[in-house]
Amino acid sequence: MDKVDRILAQWRRERPDLDVTQMGVIGRIGRLRSHLSAAHERVFKKYDLSLASFDVLATLRRSGPPYALSPSELIDWTMVTSGTMTNRLDRLEKAGLITRQRNPEDGRGFVIALTDKGFELIDAAVTEHVANQHQMLEALSAEELEQLDSLLRKWLAAMNSAENSEDS
Amino acid sequence: MDKVDRILAQWRRERPDLDVTQMGVIGRIGRLRSHLSAAHERVFKKYDLSLASFDVLATLRRSGPPYALSPSELIDWTMVTSGTMTNRLDRLEKAGLITRQRNPEDGRGFVIALTDKGFELIDAAVTEHVANQHQMLEALSAEELEQLDSLLRKWLAAMNSAENSEDS
DNA sequence: TGAATATATCTTGATGTCAAGATAAATGGA
DNA sequence: TCCATTTATCTTGACATCAAGATATATTCA
Numbered sequence: 001m002d003k004v005d006r007i008l009a010q011w012r013r014e015r016p017d018l019d020v021t022q023m024g025v026i027g028r029i030g031r032l033r034s035h036l037s038a039a040h041e042r043v044f045k046k047y048d049l050s051l052a053s054f055d056v057l058a059t060l061r062r063s064g065p066p067y068a069l070s071p072s073e074l075i076d077w078t079m080v081t082s083g084t085m086t087n088r089l090d091r092l093e094k095a096g097l098i099t100r101q102r103n104p105e106d107g108r109g110f111v112i113a114l115t116d117k118g119f120e121l122i123d124a125a126v127t128e129h130v131a132n133q134h135q136m137l138e139a140l141s142a143e144e145l146e147q148l149d150s151l152l153r154k155w156l157a158a159m160n161s162a163e164n165s166e167d168s
Numbered sequence: 169m170d171k172v173d174r175i176l177a178q179w180r181r182e183r184p185d186l187d188v189t190q191m192g193v194i195g196r197i198g199r200l201r202s203h204l205s206a207a208h209e210r211v212f213k214k215y216d217l218s219l220a221s222f223d224v225l226a227t228l229r230r231s232g233p234p235y236a237l238s239p240s241e242l243i244d245w246t247m248v249t250s251g252t253m254t255n256r257l258d259r260l261e262k263a264g265l266i267t268r269q270r271n272p273e274d275g276r277g278f279v280i281a282l283t284d285k286g287f288e289l290i291d292a293a294v295t296e297h298v299a300n301q302h303q304m305l306e307a308l309s310a311e312e313l314e315q316l317d318s319l320l321r322k323w324l325a326a327m328n329s330a331e332n333s334e335d336s
Numbered sequence: 337t338g339a340a341t342a343t344a345t346c347t348t349g350a351t352g353t354c355a356a357g358a359t360a361a362a363t364g365g366a
Numbered sequence: 367t368c369c370a371t372t373t374a375t376c377t378t379g380a381c382a383t384c385a386a387g388a389t390a391t392a393t394t395c396a
Contacts, residue, residue: 002325007245010230015291018298022305025313026204028320033201034247035327036194052352062178072374077175079202084353086376091351108361108374123183130186137190139326140319145193148319151312152196157170158307159203220382240344252383254346259381276344276391 004028036136043132047125048095052088054129057097057122060114068113070103097121172196204304211300215293216263220256222297225265225290228282236281238271265289 004027011020037051044054059077060067069077075085089112092098097118103109114122137145172195179188205219212222227245228235237245243253257280260266265286271277282290305313 002321002328003245004321004324007230010232011294014230014232015294018295019302020298022301022313023298025305025317025320026301028317028324029197029200029204031247032320032324032327033197035324036197039327050351062175062182064178064182070374071376075375077171079199080352081354082375083355083377087352103374106362106374108359110375126183127186130188130191133190133194134187136327136330137193137323139323144319144322145190147315148323149193149196151308151316151319152193152200153170154312155305155307155316156172156196156200156203159200159207159304160170162304218382238344239346248382249384250345251347251385255382271344274344274392276389278345 004031039132039136040129043128044125046128047121049121049125052084053092053095053097054122054125056085056088056092056112057114057118058126060098060112061119061122061126066113067119068111070109071112072109074112092118172199207300207304208297211296212293214296215289217289217293220252221260221263221265222290222293224253224256224260224280225282225286226294228266228280229287229290229294234281235287236279238277239280240277242280260286 004024007027008020008024011018011023040054041051044050047054049057055078056074059074060069063069063073071082071085071089074089075082078085080088089098089100093100097115099113099115101111101113103111140148172192175195176188176192179186179191208222209219212218215222217225223246224242227242228237231237239250239253239257242257243250246253248256257266257268261268265283267281267283269279269281271279308316
């Protein structure tokens with residue numbers, strides 16, 4: 001009987017006309033996300049990073065040499081708006097972790113690249129980040145992990161296609 | 169091969185020394201949460217509510233008669249900081265959805281109560297909210313839903329106890 | 337009783353986010 | 367060629383959130 005269960009019990013008492021079966025799963029996803037973010041941020045802080053800045057640096061790092069992408073490509077990967085990305089890049093540029101140069105092939109665009117300092121920082125941070133993620137999932141066996149991944153993958157695929165069919 | 173898989177593939181190419189097995193599950197949790205929040209907000213907007221205000225009103229509503237709690241109790245249920253709760257209550261009070269009166273039994277505290285308008289609004293909103301949640305999980309069978317719930321519950325319990333043992 | 341401590345809530349300042357609109361450059365057709 | 371449209375990015379303004387500190391009241395215990 002965790003907090004989510006108590007919430008469901010309250011709804012069943014107050015609104016017996018509602019079927020709150022799915023609320024449990026959805027509520028647990030949200031609470032898990034909070035815990036995961038908090039745990040992630042504890043590591044990020046050691047490197048003077050936020051989730052926002054880690055997200056950008058990691059995207060550049062894993063894109064491979066020359067560790068450079070356009071703001072638009074970064075927006076696609078990170079799923080934030082252009083205004084948010086501008087703000088993130090401003091901070092990272094000020095911190096000396098990225099450079100922002102006009103794209104010589106497209107006057108509208110920019111090229112965002114990791115500096116040496118940015119590369120070293122994100123490489124160290126991601127190493128600890130991955131170790132941290134291992135710890136977070138210690139409670140589940142390899143089998144359970146795979147089961148969970150497959151269920152989440154199926155659900156996510158369905159949500160993605162619902163989202164897309166909505167646009168039309 | 170969804171976006172999360174592509175991220176893992178990039179890391180495996182760039183940092184073959186890291187084992188990113190758990191990153192998939194964690195990444196999918198995050199992406200799912202984004203989708204779920206967006207879908208929730210579409211319903212909330214119809215009632216001129218945000219996730220923040222829905223959260224508070226729903227907590228009051230399901231607490232049962234007299235639909236009144238202290239700010240501290242609301243903080244416990246919603247897991248936000250006191251500053252955030254003050255801000256939420258300010259808006260809800262201005263909108264006429266709650267009242268905020270001094271607690272006659274404890275001069276430091278307040279009693280936050282649903283107004284009639286607040287009660288009617290949250291009752292209508294939660295009905296549609298629950299129907300919306302059913303739709304979001306249509307892709308999974310009852311069996312899969314139960315499996316997923318049980319895995320999430322186990323993981324969440326582990327994260328909760330990790331959190332608590334950290335305090336010491 | 338009084339002082340020290342704890343509790344409840346609010347205030348302040350910094351971040352981070354989005355939606356909508358502005359600006360500038362590129363592109364596609366007439 | 368040149369105008370209309372599209373694309374890439376930045377700007378602005380409104381919120382929401384947190385951490386840290388302020389304030390007022392309660393409680394504890396010497």
